[in-house]
Amino acid sequence: MAFSPSPVNWLKRHLVVIAGLLTLAYLLLPNVVVTVFSFNKPNGRFNYEWQQFSTDAWKDPCGVAGLCGSLSLSLQIALWATLGATALGTAIAFALVRYRFRARGTINSLIFLPMAMPEVVMAASLLTLFLNMGARLGFWTILIAHITFCLSFVVTAVKARVMSMDPRLEQAAQDLYAGPFQTFVRVTLPIAAPGIAAGALLAFALSFDDFIITNFNAGSTVTFPMFVWGSAQRGTPVQINVIGTAMFVVAVLFVLVSMVIGNRRNRRTA
Amino acid sequence: MTTNSTKNQTAATDGGGDVRLTGITKTYGSFTAVHPLDLTVPQGSFFALLGASGCGKTTTLRMIAGLEEPSGGTVHLGDQDVTALPPYKRPVNTVFQSYALFPHLDIYENVAFGLRRRGIKSVKKQVGEMLDLVQLGEQARRKPHQLSGGQQQRVAVARALINHPKVLLLDEPLGALDLKLRRQMQLELKRIQTEVGITFVHVTHDQEEAMTMADQVAVMNAGRVEQLGTPADLYENPRTTFTANFLGTSNLIEAEVDTRSGDDVVVRAAGDKLVLPGARCSAPAKAGGTVLVGVRPEKISLTHADDAGSVPEGRNRITGRISNTSFIGVSTQYVVDCAACPEFEVYVQNIDRDARLAPGAEVVLHWNPAHTFGLDAAQDIDAGVAEGEAA
Amino acid sequence: MSTLTEAPPPLTPTAPDKRPPRTRGRWTPYWLLLPGVLWLVVFFVAPMVYQASTSVQTGSLEEGYKVTWHFVTYWDAVSEYWPQFLRSVAYAASATVLCLLLGYPLAYLIAFRAGRWRNLIMILVIAPFFTSFLIRTLAWKTILADGGPVVGALNTLHVLDVTGWLGWTSGDRVLATPLAVVCGLTYNFLPFMILPLYTSLERIDGRLHEAAGDLYAKPSTVFRKVTFPLSMPGVVSGTLLTFIPATGDYVNASLLGSADTGMIGNVIQSQFLRVLDYPTAAALSFLLMAAILAMVTFYIRRSGTEDLV
Numbered sequence: 026m027a028f029s030p031s032p033v034n035w036l037k038r039h040l041v042v043i044a045g046l047l048t049l050a051y052l053l054l055p056n057v058v059v060t061v062f063s064f065n066k067p068n069g070r071f072n073y074e075w076q077q078f079s080t081d082a083w084k085d086p087c088g089v090a091g092l093c094g095s096l097s098l099s100l101q102i103a104l105w106a107t108l109g110a111t112a113l114g115t116a117i118a119f120a121l122v123r124y125r126f127r128a129r130g131t132i133n134s135l136i137f138l139p140m141a142m143p144e145v146v147m148a149a150s151l152l153t154l155f156l157n158m159g160a161r162l163g164f165w166t167i168l169i170a171h172i173t174f175c176l177s178f179v180v181t182a183v184k185a186r187v188m189s190m191d192p193r194l195e196q197a198a199q200d201l202y203a204g205p206f207q208t209f210v211r212v213t214l215p216i217a218a219p220g221i222a223a224g225a226l227l228a229f230a231l232s233f234d235d236f237i238i239t240n241f242n243a244g245s246t247v248t249f250p251m252f253v254w255g256s257a258q259r260g261t262p263v264q265i266n267v268i269g270t271a272m273f274v275v276a277v278l279f280v281l282v283s284m285v286i287g288n289r290r291n292r293r294t295a
Numbered sequence: 296m297t298t299n300s301t302k303n304q305t306a307a308t309d310g311g312g313d314v315r316l317t318g319i320t321k322t323y324g325s326f327t328a329v330h331p332l333d334l335t336v337p338q339g340s341f342f343a344l345l346g347a348s349g350c351g352k353t354t355t356l357r358m359i360a361g362l363e364e365p366s367g368g369t370v371h372l373g374d375q376d377v378t379a380l381p382p383y384k385r386p387v388n389t390v391f392q393s394y395a396l397f398p399h400l401d402i403y404e405n406v407a408f409g410l411r412r413r414g415i416k417s418v419k420k421q422v423g424e425m426l427d428l429v430q431l432g433e434q435a436r437r438k439p440h441q442l443s444g445g446q447q448q449r450v451a452v453a454r455a456l457i458n459h460p461k462v463l464l465l466d467e468p469l470g471a472l473d474l475k476l477r478r479q480m481q482l483e484l485k486r487i488q489t490e491v492g493i494t495f496v497h498v499t500h501d502q503e504e505a506m507t508m509a510d511q512v513a514v515m516n517a518g519r520v521e522q523l524g525t526p527a528d529l530y531e532n533p534r535t536t537f538t539a540n541f542l543g544t545s546n547l548i549e550a551e552v553d554t555r556s557g558d559d560v561v562v563r564a565a566g567d568k569l570v571l572p573g574a575r576c577s578a579p580a581k582a583g584g585t586v587l588v589g590v591r592p593e594k595i596s597l598t599h600a601d602d603a604g605s606v607p608e609g610r611n612r613i614t615g616r617i618s619n620t621s622f623i624g625v626s627t628q629y630v631v632d633c634a635a636c637p638e639f640e641v642y643v644q645n646i647d648r649d650a651r652l653a654p655g656a657e658v659v660l661h662w663n664p665a666h667t668f669g670l671d672a673a674q675d676i677d678a679g680v681a682e683g684e685a686a
Numbered sequence: 687m688s689t690l691t692e693a694p695p696p697l698t699p700t701a702p703d704k705r706p707p708r709t710r711g712r713w714t715p716y717w718l719l720l721p722g723v724l725w726l727v728v729f730f731v732a733p734m735v736y737q738a739s740t741s742v743q744t745g746s747l748e749e750g751y752k753v754t755w756h757f758v759t760y761w762d763a764v765s766e767y768w769p770q771f772l773r774s775v776a777y778a779a780s781a782t783v784l785c786l787l788l789g790y791p792l793a794y795l796i797a798f799r800a801g802r803w804r805n806l807i808m809i810l811v812i813a814p815f816f817t818s819f820l821i822r823t824l825a826w827k828t829i830l831a832d833g834g835p836v837v838g839a840l841n842t843l844h845v846l847d848v849t850g851w852l853g854w855t856s857g858d859r860v861l862a863t864p865l866a867v868v869c870g871l872t873y874n875f876l877p878f879m880i881l882p883l884y885t886s887l888e889r890i891d892g893r894l895h896e897a898a899g900d901l902y903a904k905p906s907t908v909f910r911k912v913t914f915p916l917s918m919p920g921v922v923s924g925t926l927l928t929f930i931p932a933t934g935d936y937v938n939a940s941l942l943g944s945a946d947t948g949m950i951g952n953v954i955q956s957q958f959l960r961v962l963d964y965p966t967a968a969a970l971s972f973l974l975m976a977a978i979l980a981m982v983t984f985y986i987r988r989s990g991t992e993d994l995v
Contacts, residue, residue, distance in 0.1 A: 045795030048788045049810060052876060055825035056814050062828065073828045113722035124715035132719060135726055141926075141982055142975055143934020145951045149958055149971040150733035153740045156964070173729040176722060193395035196362050199382040200389045201409035201458065208383075211408075215399040234818055236937060237951075241958065253820040257941060261824060269817040276816035280809050 063266035070260025106171035114179025162244025186220020312338030319368030343509035347682035388455035541679035576669030793883035870938035886920030
């Protein structure tokens with residue numbers, strides 16, 4: 026490529042990089058604001074304007090009534106929803122990829138539809154069901170709703186992995202005296218594990234951060250997103266920003282550490 | 296041969312180690328991958344199924360392994376009918392195409408896999424010995440993706456052989472290797488087979504590979520076995536145009552049967568009189584009928600037309616004009632334009648090169664009549680040409 | 687996702703011989719499917735049926751509801767709430783286009799130009815997910831605050847005059863205007879655009895660019911004729927993943943908008959949870975679903991990527 030030092034050419038060549046980085050800035054800007062405002066000491070109930078630096082909220086993250094309770098409830102629901110959706114979804118994914126049967130097309134549509142629907146529609150329809158059945162809204166209705174909308178995402182994630190699996194690996198296991206059960210446990214499952222893990226992680230994130238479906242089906246139960254929603258109407262405590270920042274930092278650290286460990290392990294065995 | 300006694304390996308051991316396929320066939324909907332096929336692979340032999348892709352050779356192999364359910368017919372190992380047995384109950388192991396090594400297990404565990412599944416606790420000694428046999432003792436704790444193609448291939452062989460199967464099935468085992476490594480592994484596999492004495496059934500599309508390694512070769516085409524025999528027999532006495540063209544190169548000339556004199560058949564092709572041994576003619580040679588007369592390019596001598604008088608009596612001879620030559624090193628390949636055959640191929644060893652043999656030169660082609668073979672003229676004269684080139 | 691139009695697969699050819707068929711896995715797929723499919727039937731299909739039935743019921747909370755095939759509810763719902771319907775589609779479509787315009791360069795950057803920074807940028811794209819999206823959306827209230835630096839800058843550059851003239855903003859404010867809502871929607875669903883785009887860009891063999899350049903294509907032509915067409919699967923799934931949830935969203939409109947920027951999600955939410963007019967809410971929700979399915983099906987057909995999605 027001809028090198029020309031003129032700034033116009035430089036700009037031309039790096040246009041994509043500049044545009045990409047601007048988008049990245051747009052994506053990260055709110056997180057910066059959340060972090061900065063976790064050190065704010067607001068006047069009044071809302072934490073939207075910068076007043077003065079303070080670490081009060083970091084010293085007492087549970088200092089707002091109901092905040093940490095809602096956080097722990099969200100974690101519990103996310104955990105159970107992940108377990109349920111992963112178990113059900115993995116089984117469906119295997120059946121869809123590995124077997125040919127009559128209802129395959131119908132089942133595929135059944136999996137696709139929940140993802141092709143705005144959350145509010147699914148939320149509203151589940152609420153009609155619960156109202157019609159006279160169910161009491163709370164922990165269980167939230168859990169059911171979360172499993173339902175996470176299920177399709179787990180199926181999609183696991184399906185992708187199972188599809189890319191070489192069927193010869195399972196044939197090789199069968200050829201080497203492993204029966205169907207042994208083949209599944211010793212070969213299929215370990216190789217599909219990354220896909221299942223990805224599906225589970227996705228389910229956890231979706232469930233933990235879900236607001237719309239929860240809002241419809243929670244009754245008076247308050248999950249963490251519900252708590253944030255409520256405080257947006259009544260007054261936003263700084264502690265919300267503390268929790269948000271902490272989760273962001275923990276997640277990034279977790280990923281970085283696991284990457285470093287992975288790199289080191291690869292280097293050692295290579 | 297050691298038979299590791301598992302509850303399923305109860306087959307008789309005496310003389311009954313043959314693999315017998317009886318009327319075995321496989322259809323997918325309206326497509327027939329393998330036409331009813333009878334085949335016996337003798338115990339202890341190195342047997343090759345040779346054919347172009349899609350000829351049904353891999354399907355046949357997979358039916359022996361139990362990975363494909365036959366649409367009809369039976370598979371016997373010795374006296375035992377294994378047709379209904381799933382793969383994990385058959386005393387047969389496979390070296391898969393591109394190896395199918397378990398990516399999540401290291402080399403040691405890959406090799407130990409079969410033993411462990413059969414409930415054998417102390418695998419250390421056997422695995423160690425097997426890894427030494429294939430010279431991979433050092434790599435035991437590596438993962439498959441950290442090995443080279445040749446090493447992976449040897450792991451695949453070790454993983455199958457450690458089970459002392461009655462039959463080892465190899466599905467294009469050398470297909471992913473480069474030429475040099477492939478040559479080396481051919482010899483290596485042959486050595487291992489001689490050492491362990493297990494029956495090997497080897498599927499390949501590479502005729503050279505099949506001929507170098509196998510005792511017996513079955514040439515397959517379109518779901519049928521075209522011809523079965525030793526490599527030399529197949530090469531020297533092809534019985535169909537497919538075999539003649541797929542295995543090496545053949546010059547095939549359409550000719551009219553003139554007379555039968557004693558053991559010989561005399562034919563005419565575009566005015567030239569050719570003689571071939573009756574025993575080497577697989578077609579009904581009635582006077583007046585047509586046959587395809589074949590001769591391999593390396594059997595032919597090339598003499599410049601000026602020296603035509605020096606050609607000895609009693610040899611088949613055809614005249615023509617050289618249209619193309621290519622220098623290969625050990626030999627020179629000539630394409631000669633003759634009345635009977637527009638592209639006659641001749642390979643001549645580079646011993647004393649005659650400078651006059653250049654494109655445009657008039658030449659006499661001559662060869663010993665005993666090297667001539669005859670084929671049924673009802674066949675497609677070009678069958679197997681394209682497949683042979685692709686392979 | 688191609689399954690909307692997928693025909694039932696042909697049955698496996700069965701062996702014509704007399705041996706008893708091997709029971710290898712004949713019922714296994716059904717056992718595997720049973721729990722999950724049962725779950726979806728009870729908690730996804732049944733609710734849809736209930737919702738459809740609720741939408742044609744009449745009655746009141748006190749006396750209970752009965753199915754009276756009262757289709758007029760649909761007519762009333764449409765005639766009363768069509769502005770919100772239109773607004774939802776318009777906002778979601780704008781957000782989707784913005785996501786594509788903003789997301790493509792970043793996905794391209796990660797796929798082809800990031801080098802050893804690729805993993806880090808990837809983490810930075812995904813990491814915000816871990817901070818609750820409600821908290822992040824609230825942060826936009828601070829960013830777009832009246833008299834804040836962003837609004838100030840836009841004012842100085844006279845951008846607000848233009849957007850005001852277009853009706854996207856009003857006066858010196860960005861908050862509580864359509865622009866703020868679209869901005870929030872774009873922000874919230876941007877990663878859903880970037881990830882599928884990245885996936886399909888990353889699959890493109892870099893040598894294709896060289897080959898195209900070798901065959902006399904300018905960089906811009908390479909992009910138009912090679913890169914972009916090959917990334918179509920990512921564009922289609924990215925736009926779907928953005929447009930569908932954006933249409934039904936009511937969080938951005940509630941937090942960043944005003945009474946004049948209400949979307950259909952806001953109406954459904956308030957009818958269900960505050961007004962408690964279940965038939966109208968159910969009818970609206972049903973209409974939204976039907977509209978989206980129709981648009982998505984049309985879009986997939988038109989983009990000719992039925993197999994790709």
